Amino acid sequence: MATVQRWTGLEARALRLALRMSVRSFACHLGVGIRTISKWEKLLATTEPRQDTQSILDTALARANAAAHLRFETFLSEADRAPSAVSVRRVASRGPLAWEYESWADDLDRAVVALSRQDFTFADSLIDRWLGRFKPTALDDRGLYLFARSTALLGDLRRDQGAVLGPLSAQRAYASARSLFGQLDIPRRVAQIDLSLAVVAEMSGSLEVAARQYESLAVDDRLSRRDQARARLWVGTTLSKDGSHTYATRVMLAATREFEDLGEPEDWSVAHQKLALAHRGAGDLANALHFIGIARRAATTDSPMQRVRLETAHGHILLSDRATRDDGLAILDKAAGLAGQFGLSHQLASIEGIRAMREKIA
Known part of the structure; x- marks a missing residue:
């Protein structure tokens, strides 16, 4: 921060603007x-607040949220580089202006919300607006960070749409984002992209590769405890897909306890969904129904993606029992x-695969 x-x-004025206050x-x-503030804004760098006011400004900055901090740094950077209109024109030719940094960050926040609702068209327009406007070579570190975040979100968008491999794929976007975060020397972001690349490997069927990546990331100090727990959960997912259902449930239970300790209800719900599928794979339908029931009751998001995943898992479990086969087909x-409806092609392919497998067994 x-x-x-x-x-x-000068700094006081930048803080006022960052907090969006009159x-x-x-x-x-x-x-x-008010006269004090007016004096600061008139004299800028040629005046200094009193010592007690210095502390008040320190506190106001410390209590500001991350978005305000970004705006504050942007305003200061712009003030240092652009003391005249000529300088402003030069900065504009190199990269974004202060207001563009702010708008860019706001658009990325909006894109995250759009992606959570699977509004891919709107999210894509927000991301492309900035990736199409600037070249990475024309950006300073702040601009490069926003460009890397935009590229990572583009990877999320393409992954959720099911475009995992190829020239216009999640894998390609994530690789670009990883390179940029590496250039900026932000290890935590690099590790998060590595986690996303492991998910892409799993989605494309490279289970061994994905499992090795998940195992490594589950103990990677660059990641938060939550991301480490997610990696551990996904180790269990790949084990279950590979047929090692009993071992998978033990790994998943450890991740589930971690989510409970961290107070992450949505991850906790997802973990129960994964546990349900692992028990279904092992032929333990009673426990499979128990865990999918918990997952459905505990779900806290109305995301179409998660609703599809929960209903797909529920239908898959019901389809495994002849007595509930018709209910399972209806849910699928x-x-x-x-x-x-939401363009979730990967999930649609999974559902078709479940149907085809059941028809062969029947």
Whole structure:
């Protein structure tokens, strides 16, 4: 997060703009007079607030959220580089202006929300707006970070659409994002992209490769505990897909306990869904129904993707018992309809595969 060694009117003005406050509201926020704020804004770097006010500004900056910190750094950077209109024109030719950094960051936040709702068209337009506007070579570190985030989100979009391999694929976008985060020397982001690449390997059927990557990332200190637990859960997923259902359930249970300790209800729900499928694979339909019931009750998101996954798992389990076969087919039909509505081609292919497998057995 940004810090200031010594505040001047310039930094104070940048903080006001970053917090999106008027002069009056900023004065109230700090507990100082409006005239004081006006003086800072008039004299900028040639005036310094009093010592007690320096501490108040430190506190206001420390309490600001991450988006405000980004805006604060952007305004300061722009002020340092653009003391004149000529300088501003030069900066514009090299990369984004201050307002563009802010708009870019806001658009990425909106793209994340759109992706969570599987609104791929809107998310794609938000991401492409910036990837098509700038070249990485024309960007400073802040711009390059936003470009890398945009590229990683493009990978998420293509993965969720089922485009995992090829020139316009999730794998290609993730590889580009990984290179950029490496260039910026941000190890945590590199490791998160490695986790996404492991998911792509699993989705493309390279289970051994995915399992090795997950196992390595499950103990990777670059990742948060939550991401490590996800990697551990996905180790279990690949083991189950490879037929090692009993071992898979033990690995998944460890990840489930970690999600409970971390207070991550959605991940906890997903873990129960995976456990249900592992028990189905082992032929333990009673436990499979038990765990899928927990997963469905505990789900906290209304994401179409997760609804399709839950209903697909539920239908798959019911389809495994002749007594509930018709119910299973009905649920799979519902899941297929939802997958088709939102363009979830990978999930649609999975549903068709389950149907085909059941028809062969029948």
